[in-house]
Amino acid sequence: MSLLALSDVSVSYGPLTAVRNVTLEVGQGEIVFLAGPNGAGKSTLLRAVAGVLAPSQGKITLAGTPTAGLRSEALVRLGFTLVPEGREIFGSLSVAENLAIGAYLRRDRDGIDEDMDFVLTELPALKPRLRDPAGLLSGGQQQMLAIGRALMTRASLIAIDEPSLGLAPKLIDQVYDILLALREKRDLTLLIAEQSFLRAVEVDARLLMLRSGHVVGSGKARDLAAERSLEGSFFGFEGAAA
Ligand SMILES: Nc1ncnc2c1ncn2[C@@H]1O[C@H](COP(=O)(O)OP(=O)(O)OP(=O)(O)O)[C@@H](O)[C@H]1O
Numbered sequence: 308m309s310l311l312a313l314s315d316v317s318v319s320y321g322p323l324t325a326v327r328n329v330t331l332e333v334g335q336g337e338i339v340f341l342a343g344p345n346g347a348g349k350s351t352l353l354r355a356v357a358g359v360l361a362p363s364q365g366k367i368t369l370a371g372t373p374t375a376g377l378r379s380e381a382l383v384r385l386g387f388t389l390v391p392e393g394r395e396i397f398g399s400l401s402v403a404e405n406l407a408i409g410a411y412l413r414r415d416r417d418g419i420d421e422d423m424d425f426v427l428t429e430l431p432a433l434k435p436r437l438r439d440p441a442g443l444l445s446g447g448q449q450q451m452l453a454i455g456r457a458l459m460t461r462a463s464l465i466a467i468d469e470p471s472l473g474l475a476p477k478l479i480d481q482v483y484d485i486l487l488a489l490r491e492k493r494d495l496t497l498l499i500a501e502q503s504f505l506r507a508v509e510v511d512a513r514l515l516m517l518r519s520g521h522v523v524g525s526g527k528a529r530d531l532a533a534e535r536s537l538e539g540s541f542f543g544f545e546g547a548a549a
């Protein structure tokens with residue numbers, strides 16, 4: 308059974324249909340990329356999966372449960388967390404408080420403490436900054452914090468909207484090294500939106516390419532790259548950083 312399944316999903320903002328007829332299955336432990344240029348519908352699709360937007364058509368199933376009518380909190384309880392575009396860190400709260408927000412639905416005190424230790428071991432850059440306002444962190448540190456906050460929910464499926472946004476190439480590499488390590492250690496499933504498809508090719512992931520709300524390609528990123536269908540779909544985006 309797929310951990311996440313989308314069947315013929317369309318998402319609209321009033322009269323504008325921003326995502327059309329997406330069908331996608333994500334299995335336990337997989338990494339799947341959504342790639343496409345500005346306005347492709349990546350964030351819209353992730354918001355629909357996260358229960359922030361209701362699909363105008365189609366069905367989304369998380370761990371076998373149809374998500375229609377479920378709000379974000381219910382989806383967190385089912386093991387799904389979204390790291391939204393722009394990270395949405397609370398800048399005036401401390402790093403520790405931002406991490407604690409990830410665990411706000413949980414009551415298992417021991418598990419929360421254990422996860423806090425895990426997060427600070429895996430994301431050591433956060434440790435010396437725990438008492439600092441999160442707004443003072445660098446962009447890379449804020450991305451680590453957003454990932455840490457997602458881990459504090461105990462999610463088994465984490466969706467991340469453009470983790471590389473605004474980061475220098477070296478930092479992007481670091482973020483991906485951490486994500487891949489976390490995937491191993493926690494058996495995490497990752498759904499990652501990026502403008503560029505290059506990272507999907509690099510980590511040998513499955514890829515769904517969107518353009519103007521339409522699926523313009525799907526499959527193993529390396530197979531798609533070998534068919535040279537990616538360049539055409541992403542004309543002008545081959546050089547993007549991620
Ligand atoms: N809140 C909104 N209200 C109306 N239209 C929206 C809204 N958010 C996005 N759109 C439109 O939906 C389409 C898809 O936007 P979306 O933000 O999902 O793209 P994206 O692939 O995430 O792009 P980017 O790479 O720039 O983040 C665009 O045409 C956009 O203008």
Ligand SMILES: [Mg+2]
Binds near residue numbers: 351468
């Ligand atoms: Mg977006």
